[in-house]
Amino acid sequence: MNNFDKLITKSKKDWDNLNNSEIPIIYLGTASCGRAAGAEKVKETVLSYLKKHKIQAHFIEVGCIGTCYLEPLMDISAFGNPRISFGNVDPKWAERILEKYLLEKDFFKQKVVGHFGEKPFNDLPSFFDLPMIKPQVRIVLKNCGLIDPENINHYIAQDGYMGLKRALELSQNAVIEEITNSGLRGRGGAGFPTGKKWKICREAKGNIKYMICNADEGDPGAFMNRSLLEGDPHAVLEGLLIAAYAIGASEGYIYIRAEYPLAIHRLNIAIEQMKNAGLLGKNILGSNFSFNIKIKEGAGAFVCGEETALIASIEGKRGMPRTRPPFPVISGLHGKPTTINNVETLGTVPHIIRNGSTWYKQYGVEGNYGTKTFSLVGKVKRTGLIEVPLGTSLKKIIYDIGGGTLKPFKAVQTGGPSGGCIPKELLDTTVTYESLTAAGSIMGSGGLIVMDTDTCVVDVARYFLDFIQKESCGKCTPCRVGTRHMVEILEKICDGQGDVEDLNRLESLAKIVKSASLCGLGQTAPNPVLTTLRYFRNEYIEHIVNKYCPALVCRSLIEFYVVPDNCTGCQRCVSVCPTGAITGPRSEVHNLDTTKCIKCRACLEICRFDAIAGNAIIIRSKEAK
Amino acid sequence: MEDLNIKIKEIFRNFSNDPGNLIPILQKVQKELGYISLPAIEEISCFLKLTESEIYGVASFYSQFRFNPRGRHSITVCLGTACHVRGGSILMEAFERDLEIKTGECTLDKRFDLDGVACLGCCALAPVVKIDNDIYGNMSVIKLKETLEPYE
Numbered sequence: 005m006n007n008f009d010k011l012i013t014k015s016k017k018d019w020d021n022l023n024n025s026e027i028p029i030i031y032l033g034t035a036s037c038g039r040a041a042g043a044e045k046v047k048e049t050v051l052s053y054l055k056k057h058k059i060q061a062h063f064i065e066v067g068c069i070g071t072c073y074l075e076p077l078m079d080i081s082a083f084g085n086p087r088i089s090f091g092n093v094d095p096k097w098a099e100r101i102l103e104k105y106l107l108e109k110d111f112f113k114q115k116v117v118g119h120f121g122e123k124p125f126n127d128l129p130s131f132f133d134l135p136m137i138k139p140q141v142r143i144v145l146k147n148c149g150l151i152d153p154e155n156i157n158h159y160i161a162q163d164g165y166m167g168l169k170r171a172l173e174l175s176q177n178a179v180i181e182e183i184t185n186s187g188l189r190g191r192g193g194a195g196f197p198t199g200k201k202w203k204i205c206r207e208a209k210g211n212i213k214y215m216i217c218n219a220d221e222g223d224p225g226a227f228m229n230r231s232l233l234e235g236d237p238h239a240v241l242e243g244l245l246i247a248a249y250a251i252g253a254s255e256g257y258i259y260i261r262a263e264y265p266l267a268i269h270r271l272n273i274a275i276e277q278m279k280n281a282g283l284l285g286k287n288i289l290g291s292n293f294s295f296n297i298k299i300k301e302g303a304g305a306f307v308c309g310e311e312t313a314l315i316a317s318i319e320g321k322r323g324m325p326r327t328r329p330p331f332p333v334i335s336g337l338h339g340k341p342t343t344i345n346n347v348e349t350l351g352t353v354p355h356i357i358r359n360g361s362t363w364y365k366q367y368g369v370e371g372n373y374g375t376k377t378f379s380l381v382g383k384v385k386r387t388g389l390i391e392v393p394l395g396t397s398l399k400k401i402i403y404d405i406g407g408g409t410l411k412p413f414k415a416v417q418t419g420g421p422s423g424g425c426i427p428k429e430l431l432d433t434t435v436t437y438e439s440l441t442a443a444g445s446i447m448g449s450g451g452l453i454v455m456d457t458d459t460c461v462v463d464v465a466r467y468f469l470d471f472i473q474k475e476s477c478g479k480c481t482p483c484r485v486g487t488r489h490m491v492e493i494l495e496k497i498c499d500g501q502g503d504v505e506d507l508n509r510l511e512s513l514a515k516i517v518k519s520a521s522l523c524g525l526g527q528t529a530p531n532p533v534l535t536t537l538r539y540f541r542n543e544y545i546e547h548i549v550n551k552y553c554p555a556l557v558c559r560s561l562i563e564f565y566v567v568p569d570n571c572t573g574c575q576r577c578v579s580v581c582p583t584g585a586i587t588g589p590r591s592e593v594h595n596l597d598t599t600k601c602i603k604c605r606a607c608l609e610i611c612r613f614d615a616i617a618g619n620a621i622i623i624r625s626k627e628a629k
Numbered sequence: 630m631e632d633l634n635i636k637i638k639e640i641f642r643n644f645s646n647d648p649g650n651l652i653p654i655l656q657k658v659q660k661e662l663g664y665i666s667l668p669a670i671e672e673i674s675c676f677l678k679l680t681e682s683e684i685y686g687v688a689s690f691y692s693q694f695r696f697n698p699r700g701r702h703s704i705t706v707c708l709g710t711a712c713h714v715r716g717g718s719i720l721m722e723a724f725e726r727d728l729e730i731k732t733g734e735c736t737l738d739k740r741f742d743l744d745g746v747a748c749l750g751c752c753a754l755a756p757v758v759k760i761d762n763d764i765y766g767n768m769s770v771i772k773l774k775e776t777l778e779p780y781e
Contacts, residue, residue, distance in 0.1 A: 040751040040766035072753030075766075224709030227750035262656065262693055263749060265762070303652055303691035306747060320651035322690040379752055381711040387753035417710070451752075453710050467713050471747065477690075580771055582726060604726070605719055606770045613771075 008169075008289050011281055012160055019161035028061045028082035028106060030054075033075060033149060035068035035234040036266050037227070041075035042094060049095040050078070053102050061106075067235020069149025071136060072388035074117055077149075080105055086121025089131055136386045139404050141367055143375050144351045145391045148235030153270050156277040159238040165283060167354030171246045172291045179250040179357065180206060186361035187373035188353070192218060192309070192346030193419065193448040194524070195437035198353075201343055205251040205333040208341035212255070215248040216337070216344045218314060219260035219267070222306040223420030224471065226451030228377040229347035231389045233260070233267035236351070237274040241297070243350030245283070246357055249293050251343050259314055262301040271299055306421075306475035310523050311336075311344045313477065324477045325523035346449070348377055369395035372436040376447070382417075382454040383409050392435070399431040402454055411456040414555075415539070419448025421468040422528035424535030425461055444535040446528060460557035461540045462547055466494035468532040472525065483526030486517035490533060498558045502548040511537060556623045559603050563626050568593045570620035577607035577621060596621075636661055637672045648677050655688055663699040692747070700735040700742040702780040704728075704760050709748030711755040716770075720756055721745055723770045741780070 022029065030050060034043045047065070054061055069077065074091030078098060081087035088111065090101050097115060105111050118131030131137060151158035159165070171179045184199025205213065217240065221229040233240060248256050260268055275297055278284045286294045300318050307313045308323040315337050317323040336342025352374060356364045365373045372394035378401065381387050385407035392401060398416055402408065415425040418435075424445030426433060433439050437447045455464065473487040490513050496502045514530030521527045537544065546552045553561040566577075566586070573591040585601040588594035596607075611621040640657045644650045651673070658669050665688050674681045688694040706721045721732065724743055728736050735742040751757045754766025758776070765776055 036749070036764065037751045037753055037766075040749075040754045040757055040764035042766075044763075075754070221750065222747065224713075224748035225711045225752050226748070227752055230750040263746060301653070301656060303656065304693035304747070305691050317652065318649070320647075320649040320687070322687050381752040381755065382714055389753075420710070451710070453714065453752075455714060459714050464710075464714070467710070475747075582723075604723055604770055605716065606723070609769050610771050613769075 006290060007282055008165075011157070015157035015160035018157055022062065023081070025062065028059075028080060029064060029087075030061055030102075031064050031066050031079040031081070031087070033068055033077040034065040035231060036264070037068050037072050037231070038075050038077065039266075041072075043076040045095050046076050046078060046093055046098045049098045050102065053099055057107075059106055064152045065154070066150065067148045067153050068231045068389055070145060070231075070389040070391075071117065071134075071386070073386050077117065079120075082106065083109060086119045086125050088119045088128065089117040090115045091117040135407065136388065136390075136405050139396070139400060140391050141375050141393050142391050143355050143367070144232060144239070144348055144377055145235070145389065146355075147239065148231060148389075151236070153235055153237055154273050156238060156274065156281060159236070163358060164238055164354075165242055167357035168242050168245050168249075168283070169289060171249055171357050172289055172293060176206060176250050176252065179246065182357060182361050183250070183353065186356045186364040187368075187371070188349065188356060188364070189372070189437065190346055191348035191352070191376065191449070193422075193446060193450075195447060198345065198349055201333060201345075202247065202250050204331075205341050205343045208334050210341050212338075212340045213251055213253040214337045214340055214342040215244060215251060215253040215256040216314070216318070216342060217244050217256070217258040217347060217350055218309065218311070218344050219258055219264075219347045220302045220309045220314060221261060221264075221347070221449060222309045222475075223422075223449050223451045225379065225381055225417075225453045226420055226449050227379045228389060228450045230264050230267050231379075232347055232351050232377070233264070234270055237267070237270045238278075239351045239354060240347050241271075241274055241278060243345075243353035244297065245288070245295060246353050247343060247345060247350060248295050251341075253343070254294055254296070256295060256297045257300050257318060257337075258297060259300045259302055259308070259318060262303060268299060268301065275299075305477075306471075307477045307523070307525050310525060313523070314344065315342065322477070324479045325525075327522060348450070367393040369393075369434070369436060371438070376435060376450060378435075378450045378452045380406050380452050380454070382452075383411070383456040383459060384454040385410065394436055395434045397432050397434050398426065398452075401435070401452065402431070406454065409454060409456040411458055413454070414457050414459060415455045415461060417445075417453040417455065417464065417532070418451070419446040419528075419531070420451045421471050422446055422524065422531055423448045423451075424531045425455070425464065425539060426535070427539040430539075444538060445531060458555055458557070460498075460553055460555035461536045461543050462494065462497055462553075463555075463557050465532045465536045466491065466498055469494055469529065472529040476525065476529075480520075480522040480526065482517045482520040483522070483529065486513055486521075487526070487529055489513055490517070490530070494533070497544060497547050498553075499560045500547065500551040500558070502544075504545070504548055506548065507537065507541070507544055551627050552625050556625060561626055562603070562623050563598045564596055564601055564603060564608065565622055565624050566594050566596045567620045567622055570618040572616060572618040572620070574614070574616050574618075576610045576614050576617050580606040580610050582606065633662070633666070633668055634672070637669060641676050646677055648679055651677060651679065651684065651687055652691070655684075655694060659694060664695045664697055666696075695733070695744075697733070697742075698735060698739075700739045702741050702761050704741050704743045704758065704777075705746050705749070706743070707749045707751070707755070707757040707759070708745045709752060709755070711752035712748075712757055715755040717756045720758060720768055720770060720773075723773055727773055741777070
């Protein structure tokens, strides 16, 4: 038995021992999203509680399971019962839940999200039957939230690195063929067939080749790659090794955003563990394959997601794209053949090699096989990280998984700043590379931002264009100057200063930027404007002709107002107003001076959330009084 | 100046003088000194045999690098899409107003510096603000004061 086989046996045994352990196991989701919801404080509470009461328990920090709206999530497995997940656990609740369960073997039902048992347990819902989880197919995210991402043994116990083991037993061409047969396409958004990319790179001339993982997840509103790297870093690293073996690379890079410190931390831990397990370095698992990985931190430039810009950045230069061809697979990093794959693409690879391409092709639809992860955010009830088979309709994602919107649905933005707004009428559109392009948007890396009637599409178009304009590298004129002009026109419209001719100007500029820009950033930049003009032209007209913002967002077109009948005269708003615009003695209806008001929303929020306030402050249109 | 030289020399020890190391060196310098100072650029220029303008050209291209000293605590307001539709830019304005500084600046008492970021990747909890390494989800303009209080 070689060392790796010993490690497999040990890992499986440890995993079984853990799950059959006499002492309770407490799992806490401490990915970045969990931390944002306060998981660090919960951790302190749990640890001090265990210490104070001298309770023996395993405490395991896990990644994000995807139900972000229920964060922080704490799971307990004890007394031979299935693992039970508790949601929205603040420190106070953590203590109460621990006390009730560990000391009284009972639980607060209202905090239970679900259990992870295979059989029914009490009358608790099964986690996997929850409306948000049931329609999903979790392949890439299989381990996220369930294993300790900082423990390689946990990953190995879930058949981790068995894909690599199998790959090393196959020829390089056979690995490429398996990936080609699976129909896997680039999950970074462009959808180029992964097997084809590998084949070209493998056949390219050169002794030195490079394999790069693109973890520069720059789309604002997308966090799939962060969650995967934080929750299951070894899955991505295994995929990177398989890819490197297939193309014949001996050196690899992970290019990751510096804004993801936890993911970087966990990758570093994972790489150390791989070295110790003989999974990196010379003659991996006794084969002829040798490979090393370096982490390169991106320094904050959206354009570096574009592959030639990414390469320039690794070389220490400004991240500016260059013309292609030659494509990086022929001449990339330091002029050598280089394959660049997205985090999710690489995270999928081990599963395909382990289970075979036929297994993978049972998911998805013709030409778009497999699954895709999305970050479902914005004005949807159940926000989070999801994974669905390609070919699932947007309606199913937003309503069945996301639970719909509180206010009426208006649009969903796919593909980030390079994508477009898809209206209600097109919600039957399925998520495939082709159908989203036909709707004027793109698949992109997987951000789904849901907008309701409180979101102004003109403002959103302005936001995206402003983002792109700031991130434009400045190399080519259409993108650098064109997007600037488009932002100026959109700002004018949002300010109520637009004229109808502006819409034609926008459209003609958009066409020029789209067709004449050098790289994908410029070529897709006008998409948000073009789709909103196509589906929501009326909203533009309302802003221009009637000086009216239907969503009451554009600040030049709205004003704040105290509804006299609702005002309780509690003075809460008076105390938070930074400009002294609200006045009035206690118990009398307050007066809001619109000439002093800077529309900061402080009064609105305090009036809405404070118990004694009457929800009396509203936003109304300046024009339609 | 002496102090700076020692610190920078210490950083250079971990790198070869390959120009490809420019970005990691800048990142390390910023981590140690808080920002990229002019003397630091001169030192890097000697070490990597690149001109100062080349170094400034690269450093100013990336949004991570700052050329002003930092405060004791750093506030980062997320301006990602999910945060935008839930009021991220309004939060930024509120910070600017309360601290009486603009984005990229530092308060007179050096207590806080303020910056925006394209996305922190915690979109499900929008709007999000990061103070040093602590992330605060579901922020609101009325929570600013109490959130800043523990940071002295």
